Amino acid sequence: MAHPAAAAGTAALQAAALLGARAAARAGRTGAAFACTSAAMALFAVLPWAAHHPYVLASADGGGLTLSQAAADAASLEALSWAAAVAVPLMAAYQAAGWWAFRGRVDGRTRSYL
CATH class of the missing domain: 1.20.5 (Single alpha-helices involved in coiled-coils or other helix-helix interfaces)
Structure with a gap:
């Protein structure tokens, strides 16, 4: 993992979005709950990229296929x-x-x- 701090930050934002969705759903704010769950799913997609940037495919030896090579x-x-x-x-x-x-x-x- 090239950037563990970025991965941890992304995971923390995802957890916050899910907690926000729970609070919004309990308060009856369905639009806000939908927005929070949408943000959580988007962050789930960003998590691998944040952890391995600039590599699209990381290898065990620390290298991999970069964004410019995979474009x-x-x-x-x-x-x-x-x-x-x-x-x-x-x-x-x-x-x-x-x-x-x-x-x-x-x-x-x-x-x-x-």
């Missing part, structure tokens, strides 16, 4: 950008629809992971 060429990035421009709004809309469909169905008596 795609311009044509690949353009194709992926167009695909993401279509897919990301669709996924966000689907997530929002699911959140909207289940709003208010969880109260203090419902068992939850929070």
